[in-house]
Amino acid sequence: MPTELDAALHAIPGYAERAQAADAIRQRLGEHRRSLLTVDPTAISLGQARQQITEQLVDFAGRESLPADLAGHGWGRAWRDSMRHAEQQNLQAILSEASTLADSRVRLCIERNSAPALEHLHQRLRDVLFEARGTSRLRDVTLAYEEIRQAQKTITIQVMNPGPAECRGNIRPTLDLLHTAGEIADQFEQWPRWTRDGKPGSPQYDERPPWPAGEDMNRLDYTTAYLKWATTSPARFWVPTIPQLQAAAVRHHQLEEARLLHAQAVRNGYTPADRWTIPAELSVDTMLGRLDMKETANV
Template identity: 40%
Template sequence: MNTELETALATIPGYTRHARAAAALATHYTRLRNKRLDAGINPVFRSCQELTEQVTAAALSDRLPDELTEHDWGQHWQDVIRHTQEDLLFQALTEATTRAENQRRHLISQGANTALRSLNQQLQQLLAAVRAGRASQQHADTYSRIRQAQRHIFTEAHHSATRPMLNAVGEMADLYEHWPRWTKNGKPGSPEPDQPAPWTRHGSDPDSSTYTPEYLQWATDNRAHLWVPTFPQLQAAAVRDNRLREQQDIHRQNVNNGAAPRERFTTPHHLDLDAFLAEQNDKEPAHV
């Protein structure tokens, strides 16, 4: 797990403690399960067979004690007790491990937006460092880990966002402003052939969460609004981007039909980026 992700998840109340408990239980469960698998046969069943032969022999020789459970049957008896305890412990570990993992997933689902806000703070600190100088490979590596953490949280929380949505407006709030000819073409997130995405032009790959210093420098120089949105912010950004492109298509059709002068499409005021970001910042964060 990368440090950026650890820092973000640590902001979820109770997550670190429950995650540590879930990991410890899983380790002991795996260890005991492997031990039982290596034994080949159920040890309780094997000890029971051996004790059965001992009890039968005692009965045949008229030496069967009146109090069977209090009698010392020797090593076979001790083995039965030990294996039975181990069997009970394994069942308890199985249940406890499942419960702990379910609780961990519940916490990350309920607190995902908190973790995402932490990642966004880390990202803004990184971008400030880039603006103070030049983007380095170390900056790019940190940025890649932040994006890996973002995708990890989305996966863990089982959010419905698609990968193209996450790789587009989940990366850049002002995607339209920097990639206005991005179109769906029947495939979500598929760019027009003559205009590759900004990150592609600078050697980065959102699908694998690998980014270059050149991309970070381009984003800084062009004042791209890189962010790590919460789930509600991501959904709102996707709606804004779709509406902008719909308005652009309408404008283009009107121009082609001669119903409007051949002027450049301008962003409607209600879809302005600054207004959108201000609205998102004013909203109370929501759960997944």
């Protein structure tokens, strides 16, 4: 059964063909390497082959003129063994380069066209939240929800931090972006972290979030308790595409700035000391309207 990540990636046009090519070449490269490691004790060594060929060439040249096509002349077993060895080494180099190229094409396919994969995961998220609402097998649904989020993280990191995994730099900013804007579209509204007097100011980091959380309140733990909260919460869950994620991150930053500016104005006496409200132009509905995304995954 395909994983959520596999199913999402196969929603990308052209991905299946590129992945199949990469898998086939990788398999052949592995088989070829194993065959080279299998040593036939009866086979002539490359050093012996070179010595025998050298002697044959000298003897032949002493009796008659050397042929124009030395490579095409039959020089016996030593020649065949040495040529076969060279061919195998060359083929391994070619297979290795082809494998690297095929993997690169798979990565580029994902990096340049991730939207269908993330849209597929968004629909799966809606299905899973709907299923969680009416099932007693909440553990199974929780595992499916976590798998969707892991697939989202894998794809988003690959797009935001392109290139082979071993060459990627710091992915912490991408993970932070996913947490603040990539899971709940209206997280700012759900957990604004006002000051203790109810007015905007510096965030109160000891204020508990509305969802069940562990010791690290800034981390979303995918437990059955979290999924129970998700099915009854007004929060608007989503799996955003990369442009949607970036737009949500900009909105989150603008809200933080507007809230802190209001708090400063209150402290300086320029603004009445009332609780700040989110401006209409920065509301989540306005953002989703600009993104032409009318439905989030809340149920």
